[in-house]
Amino acid sequence: MKFIYTGIHVADLERAIRFYTAELGMQLLFKTEIKETGGKVAWLKTKGSSQILELNWYPEGYAQGGSSGLDHLAFQVDDLNRTYAGLTKRQRGAMAPFEEGSWRLAYIKDPDGNWIELGEKMRPAKTRKNARST
Amino acid sequence: MKFIYTGIHVADLERAIRFYTAELGMQLLFKTEIKETGGKVAWLKTKGSSQILELNWYPEGYAQGGSSGLDHLAFQVDDLNRTYAGLTKRQRGAMAPFEEGSWRLAYIKDPDGNWIELGEKMRPAKTRKNARST
Numbered sequence: 001m002k003f004i005y006t007g008i009h010v011a012d013l014e015r016a017i018r019f020y021t022a023e024l025g026m027q028l029l030f031k032t033e034i035k036e037t038g039g040k041v042a043w044l045k046t047k048g049s050s051q052i053l054e055l056n057w058y059p060e061g062y063a064q065g066g067s068s069g070l071d072h073l074a075f076q077v078d079d080l081n082r083t084y085a086g087l088t089k090r091q092r093g094a095m096a097p098f099e100e101g102s103w104r105l106a107y108i109k110d111p112d113g114n115w116i117e118l119g120e121k122m123r124p125a126k127t128r129k130n131a132r133s134t
Numbered sequence: 135m136k137f138i139y140t141g142i143h144v145a146d147l148e149r150a151i152r153f154y155t156a157e158l159g160m161q162l163l164f165k166t167e168i169k170e171t172g173g174k175v176a177w178l179k180t181k182g183s184s185q186i187l188e189l190n191w192y193p194e195g196y197a198q199g200g201s202s203g204l205d206h207l208a209f210q211v212d213d214l215n216r217t218y219a220g221l222t223k224r225q226r227g228a229m230a231p232f233e234e235g236s237w238r239l240a241y242i243k244d245p246d247g248n249w250i251e252l253g254e255k256m257r258p259a260k261t262r263k264n265a266r267s268t
Contacts, residue, residue, distance in 0.1 A: 001158055001159040001160075001180055002180045002181070002182045003158075003160065003178075003179065003180045003183050003187060004183060004185060005185065006140035006185075006187075006207075008207075008246070008248060009246065010245075010246050011246055012245070016244065016246065019244050019245050020244070023221055023224065024135055024137075024209060024250070025135040026135075026137065044137075045137065046136045046137045046209070047136070048136045049136045049137050049184075050185070051137045051138060051139065051184070051185050051186065052185065053137060053140075053207065069203045069204045069246075069248065070203045070204035073140075073142075073187065075158060075180070087157060090157065110150065110153050110154070111144075111145075111146070111149050111150060111153050112143065112144050112145055112150065112203075114142060114203065116158070
């Protein structure tokens with residue numbers, strides 16, 4: 001279980017990227033669209049720190065609250081099914097595991113109602129595995 | 135300028151620490167009280183990541199919004215006065231530099247209204263410097 005980044009809501013992704021890069025000197029690592037939802041995300045960091053900030057933009061009508069503030073805290077796990085089963089015995093507000101790109105994701109809530117993302121990186125396809133083993 | 139941690143509001147510090155340590159396997163690095171306000175903070179991390187989560191608890195009546203969600207994103211800077219003067223030319227919602235323990239702190243807001251903490255670590259007193267140099 002590894003805490004890997006903090007995601008915050010933004011109402012305008014380009015405006016937020018400009019602020020965090022031009023004003024606070026962060027580096028934009030990548031920017032991508034989530035095909036399933038039409039949402040967009042960007043990752044930023046500063047030199048001398050591995051701390052990652054994710055900016056989360058959602059299309060209109062997306063039901064996850066306001067346009068600013070905390071979106072989620074992200075944890076990488078080795079075995080999503082096992083971690084999720086253990087946690088959901090005791091927590092409420094869960095969203096069952098699903099696939100998104102090369103990750104399997106699930107969500108639970110902390111006692112204050114903050115979303116916690118649990119993510120397991122899926123193994124590369126067999127062709128990738130073969131390329132590595134010989 | 136270095137992004138060093140994410141702070142989230144919690145309504146009950148001990149309950150939040152229990153969740154993040156017992157349920158999510160984080161390590162409690164330290165817990166302290168802010169003498170000036172009566173507030174409390176705790177720092178947590180996971181093995182294999184330097185990403186820091188700060189839990190922020192405020193006494194009743196503290197005016198910083200709800201009891202959950204994002205509290206602030208923290209950046210360490212080399213020269214607080216210079217950084218603050220530069221940023222406040224263009225940003226609103228600022229809180230001028232003040233001292234807190236061994237840090238000088240100031241706050242600005244990002245375009246979505248999130249608080250950004252700017253902190254400069256103050257130089258140790260002369261007695262400490264002497265202890266190190268001989």
